[in-house]
Amino acid sequence: AQTVTQSQPEMSVQEAETVTLSCTYDTSESDYYLFWYKQPPSRQMILVIRQEAYKQQNATENRFSVNFQKAAKSFSLKISDSQLGDAAMYFCAYRVYNTDKLIFGTGTRLQVFP
Amino acid sequence: GAGVSQSPSNKVTEKGKDVELRCDPISGHTALYWYRQSLGQGLEFLIYFQGNSAPDKSGLPSDRFSAERTGGSVSTLTIQRTQQEDSAVYLCASSLAQSGAGPYEQYFGPGTRLTVT
Numbered sequence: 001a002q003t004v005t006q007s008q009p010e011m012s013v014q015e016a017e018t019v020t021l022s023c024t025y026d027t028s029e030s031d032y033y034l035f036w037y038k039q040p041p042s043r044q045m046i047l048v049i050r051q052e053a054y055k056q057q058n059a060t061e062n063r064f065s066v067n068f069q070k071a072a073k074s075f076s077l078k079i080s081d082s083q084l085g086d087a088a089m090y091f092c093a094y095r096v097y098n099t100d101k102l103i104f105g106t107g108t109r110l111q112v113f114p
Numbered sequence: 115g116a117g118v119s120q121s122p123s124n125k126v127t128e129k130g131k132d133v134e135l136r137c138d139p140i141s142g143h144t145a146l147y148w149y150r151q152s153l154g155q156g157l158e159f160l161i162y163f164q165g166n167s168a169p170d171k172s173g174l175p176s177d178r179f180s181a182e183r184t185g186g187s188v189s190t191l192t193i194q195r196t197q198q199e200d201s202a203v204y205l206c207a208s209s210l211a212q213s214g215a216g217p218y219e220q221y222f223g224p225g226t227r228l229t230v231t
Contacts, residue, residue, distance in 0.1 A: 006156075043205070043227075044225075045205065045222035046222075047220075100145065100147070100170065101159045102147075102149075102220065107156055
């Protein structure tokens, strides 16, 4: 079965500091996509960053970057220079190439302190 | 342009009643997805539509759940004879094309919070 595990239910970080959220997944597939979504209190899921499994280079979007370790099936999210607006639930998700179903982890609640 | 919209935003219903949840996808998006988010859980896939057809209904938790999409646009998720365990946030997403055809992003709506008393 394909599963996504986020082992940190809650994390906190001070404003301007760096925080890393962890995610591991289990799959026998070789072609897939990995995602990090942010869910603020408004409930709307927002795509933060995406990684294609065939790409060795780690994806980066401004202050957000990932550490993708395919062999270890690990996909962590690093948030640099944390801002108060980064406070939200963060979900790691997985989708097999050529399928439509996103499989989500249980989420990590990130608190940002001034 | 407008994003994915869902209505109602919140719905409280008594156990045993039927409810309908509505999703308006982004104009031009052919694929539409329904997910359920229970308290403390991640999102659970329910069903997706490509146009008006639903190739994958595998995530519907029971036969009390059904969904339809008309005109390739609006979708309705219906829950019959609601139970307390149906209480959750129901999220809808749409994408430009079937996600499996490429890295098409799924854009999410704000969800409907359903509470069954």
